[in-house]
Amino acid sequence: METLTVSSVTVALAEIGDKTQLLSLFLATRFRNKWAIIAGILVATLLNHSASAWLGTWLADYLQSRFGQGLIAISFIALGCWLLVPDKDDSEESSLQKYGAFVAATVLFFLAEIGDKTQVATVLLGAQFDSIVWVTLGTTLGMLAANVPVVFAGDYLMRRLPLNGARWTAAAVFIGVGVYELCTHVLLPGS
Numbered sequence: 001m002e003t004l005t006v007s008s009v010t011v012a013l014a015e016i017g018d019k020t021q022l023l024s025l026f027l028a029t030r031f032r033n034k035w036a037i038i039a040g041i042l043v044a045t046l047l048n049h050s051a052s053a054w055l056g057t058w059l060a061d062y063l064q065s066r067f068g069q070g071l072i073a074i075s076f077i078a079l080g081c082w083l084l085v086p087d088k089d090d091s092e093e094s095s096l097q098k099y100g101a102f103v104a105a106t107v108l109f110f111l112a113e114i115g116d117k118t119q120v121a122t123v124l125l126g127a128q129f130d131s132i133v134w135v136t137l138g139t140t141l142g143m144l145a146a147n148v149p150v151v152f153a154g155d156y157l158m159r160r161l162p163l164n165g166a167r168w169t170a171a172a173v174f175i176g177v178g179v180y181e182l183c184t185h186v187l188l189p190g191s
Helices: 002-015 019-030 034-060 066-083 095-099 101-113 117-129 132-160 163-187
Strands: none
Touching (some): 002 117, 019 034, 019 101, 019 132, 034 132, 066 117
């Protein structure tokens, strides 16, 4: 249950103000069928995050040493710092729009997630928890929790959400996890 909860909360926080959340807003302004957009986000996230969680669990086998655990901890801290850098809205008109909301959302969201902060977070969570299924489910729930409201009430929410506060909170969570992991597995193992 811890894996599901931590994965959901950290990704939901990391997603606030992220480029994929901006993509959700873009898609919501282009298509009327909100449920097709959400289905596309779900499919893209499941595909992307299951591969990312698998990569993380595969890497975990090679990161069991104190050095490897330190590398994971430092990666969480670095990701927390990266979250402090706001994303730019790079969504633009796409030829995929002619295929409808589901196809456009699936393809654009999948591509936008490649190398994104939440994908990196999913790899790290997979390495930390060594569970493809629970990390994928958790990160997917986090993505949906952050993006579904934007699809339905995007303009209203984006004007009212304190994006800087959310970004700082997400950064603090990731840095906190990194510091905790660094202290418990590297600096003070067995304490």
